[in-house]
Amino acid sequence: VKLREFRRARPLLGTLVEVCAWGKHDACFAATDAAFxxxxxxHALMSAHxxxxxxxxxxxxxxxxxxxxxxxxxxVLRFALQLNEESGGAFDCGIGSRLEDAGFLPAGTAPGGSAxxxxxxxTVRIDALNFVRFTxxxxxxxxxxxxxxxxxxxVEALQRSGVAAGLVNAGGDLRVFGxxxxxxxxxxxxxxxxxxxxxxxxxxxxxxxxxxYSSARVDGKCVTSIFDPLRQRFLEPDFSVxxxxxxxxxxxxxxxxxxxxxxxxxxxxxxxxxxxxWWRRGRICTTWEAACAAAA
Amino acid sequence: MTVPVIxxxxxxxxxxxxxxxxxxxxxxxxxxxxxxxxxxxxAGQQKAIEQASGQRVRIARPRVWKATRNDQPGGWFFVDxxxxxxxxxxxxxxxxxxxxxxxxxxxxxxxxxxxxxxGADWRKQFAGxxxxxxxxxxxxxxxxxxxxxxxxxxxxxxxxxxAMHALVLQ
Numbered sequence: 001v002k003l004r005e006f007r008r009a010r011p012l013l014g015t016l017v018e019v020c021a022w023g024k025h026d027a028c029f030a031a032t033d034a035a036f037x038x039x040x041x042x043h044a045l046m047s048a049h050x051x052x053x054x055x056x057x058x059x060x061x062x063x064x065x066x067x068x069x070x071x072x073x074x075x076v077l078r079f080a081l082q083l084n085e086e087s088g089g090a091f092d093c094g095i096g097s098r099l100e101d102a103g104f105l106p107a108g109t110a111p112g113g114s115a116x117x118x119x120x121x122x123t124v125r126i127d128a129l130n131f132v133r134f135t136x137x138x139x140x141x142x143x144x145x146x147x148x149x150x151x152x153x154x155v156e157a158l159q160r161s162g163v164a165a166g167l168v169n170a171g172g173d174l175r176v177f178g179x180x181x182x183x184x185x186x187x188x189x190x191x192x193x194x195x196x197x198x199x200x201x202x203x204x205x206x207x208x209x210x211x212x213y214s215s216a217r218v219d220g221k222c223v224t225s226i227f228d229p230l231r232q233r234f235l236e237p238d239f240s241v242x243x244x245x246x247x248x249x250x251x252x253x254x255x256x257x258x259x260x261x262x263x264x265x266x267x268x269x270x271x272x273x274x275x276x277x278w279w280r281r282g283r284i285c286t287t288w289e290a291a292c293a294a295a296a
Numbered sequence: 297m298t299v300p301v302i303x304x305x306x307x308x309x310x311x312x313x314x315x316x317x318x319x320x321x322x323x324x325x326x327x328x329x330x331x332x333x334x335x336x337x338x339a340g341q342q343k344a345i346e347q348a349s350g351q352r353v354r355i356a357r358p359r360v361w362k363a364t365r366n367d368q369p370g371g372w373f374f375v376d377x378x379x380x381x382x383x384x385x386x387x388x389x390x391x392x393x394x395x396x397x398x399x400x401x402x403x404x405x406x407x408x409x410x411x412x413x414x415g416a417d418w419r420k421q422f423a424g425x426x427x428x429x430x431x432x433x434x435x436x437x438x439x440x441x442x443x444x445x446x447x448x449x450x451x452x453x454x455x456x457x458x459a460m461h462a463l464v465l466q
Contacts, residue, residue: 008322009313009402011387011447016402018311029322193382193408 003164008032012039013147014049015171021158022165022178031161035154035168042150045070046142048096048109055142059096059111062134074130076142076149076249081121083253086268090260091253092229094119096139102216102234104225110139118229143225147173148207148252155248168248175205175248187212189240189279196284198242198277205248209255211237228260235259238280239291245274262288310406314388320361320373323390323399328370330361333465341464349459351452358460369393372465374457375403378449383407387450391461400454 006028009018019035021028045054054069061067069077083091094117097110117123117138124140125133142149151168155175158166165178176182181200188194192212211224215237223234241258245251250272258265258276266287269276277284280291314322320330335358337345342353355377363370371392378385384406390398 007311007313009311009405011400011402011450014447016385016405016447016450018313033322 004028006032008036010036012036013043013047013150013170015147017150017154017171018167018169019154019158020167021161021163023163027161028163031158031163031166034157034161035166038153038157039150039168039170042072042146042153045073046076046146046149048105048141048143055140056109058132058134059109059139062132063111063137066131066133069130069132071130072149072153074126074132076145077124077126077132077140079249079253080119080142080145081124081126083257084118084120086271087257087261087265089118089120089229090265091144091257092118092120092227093140093142093144094123094138095227095229096141098227098234099141099143099225100139102218102223102225102227104143104216105141109141111137144256145249145253147171148205148248148250151175151205151248151252173205173207173248173252176201177203179203184242186240186242186277186279188282189238190281198284199244201244204244204246205251206242206244207248207251207255208240208242209259210240211235212240226256226259230260240279242277242279243269243274245272250274258288310384310404312404314401314403316375316388316403319375319388319401319403320363322401323373323388324363324370325365328363328365330363330373333360333362333372335360335464337460337464341460344463345456345459348463349452349456351456351459353456353460358457360465363390371398372461374461376453376457378453380449383449385450387453389454389457391458395458395461395466397454397458400450402450 003022004025005020005022006025007020009016017039019032021031047053048055050056054073058067080093096105099105100107100109117136119138119140123135123138147170151170151173152175154168155166155177159177167176168174181202184198184201184206185195186198186208189210189212209226215222215224218234222237224237226235228235241255243251243254243258245254251274254269254272254274257268277286278288278291283291285291337353337356345353359375361373363373371390374389376387385402386404388401388403392398
């Protein structure tokens with residue numbers, strides 16, 4: 001049976017979000033509507049650019065008193081804290097003030113006087129009812145994980161709507177279900193107008209972190225928006241890393257861990273059923289060492 | 297394990313999402329009627345829109361439809377185009393009677409690019425992959441990972457349309 005494809009795209013999450021559904025026209029229409037609603041909701045809850053979001057409320061007040069957040073925000077924060085511990089601090093959503101200093105976040109995002117501080121289990125407390133308390137001034141940014149989470153919620157909305165197959169692509173963080181193997185394409189980090197097919201995905205998620213389209217100058221150097229909290233510096237934009245995982249939140253977050261830790265991230269990737277590809281100076285490798293050796 | 301990759305040139309790709317009719321249906325309730333609303337912006341209006349929005353007005357004849365539902369005003373429907381560094385985007389905006397944005401739909405997206413990189417034999421490392429499938433870029437390109445193109449151009453275009461709505465249509 002050949003199913004009809006229904007595709008829409010909207011500007012959300014600071015990028016173009018594409019939602020595809022396969023099935024009957026009316027069902028697909030309602031399903032893609034529901035998917036966009038879910039993404040808009042995640043955006044409204046988790047954007048550090050938006051003063052009314054849960055994240056902005058946390059950054060303003062959670063060091064003074066406990067702030068209740070939406071269960072979705074609670075879920076993402078808990079995973080971020082868990083990944084911080086599992087990655088030995090490589091994944092850290094407490095780098096909002098660093099991102100603001102470099103111009104990746106608008107001025108005034110971080111509360112006055114908040115230096116960069118790690119968002120860890122001992123600085124961010126969250127209880128079962130999603131009350132959050134910071135033990136010190138902190139500027140949390142979920143930019144490295146919320147987009148993936150939004151894709152997961154949108155896929156869930158598609159599946160609940162009963163369409164046979166679906167795909168959500170939020171500026172390169174994408175997840176599919178119900179399709180025969182889907183060829184996944186990535187941009188060349190040294191020339192992002194060029195593409196290569198990486199692999200085929202039947203079901204699950206893929207995300208890529210790279211410097212193209214989101215770089216800044218810090219201390220005269222061109223850098224990506226990926227901040228390495230272990231070495232206290234932004235990564236250079238000469239590479240990309242692509243991660244596949246069962247969920248898009250996990251794939252999105254693990255691209256940062258893989259970018260920062262390199263091959264040392266492998267055990268953690270394995271634990272989450274994830275795989276990474278590093279692309280640097282014209283070579284695509286399954287280990288970071290190989291990517292570096294090729295460049296030498 | 298690494299293999300060098302080579303590049304084969306192809307000029308452009310694009311995705312068509314919604315026709316005008318479909319975009320209207322997506323942004324307004326069922327039963328809404330749309331009447332084209334021909335508009336020609338004079339130099340003074342163009343300048344006023346540019347000043348109010350901070351965006352250049354490139355088109356003197358914007359594509360505008362007036363929406364009505366049960367003979368009552370139902371707002372406005374605009375089709376507009378923005379051009380980025382490599383991308384061309386046609387999009388639709390619905391504005392309600394109060395001047396509030398009801399929704400935005402991308403209708404068409406085109407991008408120029410530097411070509412597909414072929415011969416990526418590193419894929420042999422993965423079990424179960426097949427390389428024989430003909431790669432139809434215009435079909436498969438939706439699956440780009442790491443494509444984080446900014447939607448700033450669309451956001452700026454919407455600002456310009458809202459200024460036009462406030463200055464010319466209200």
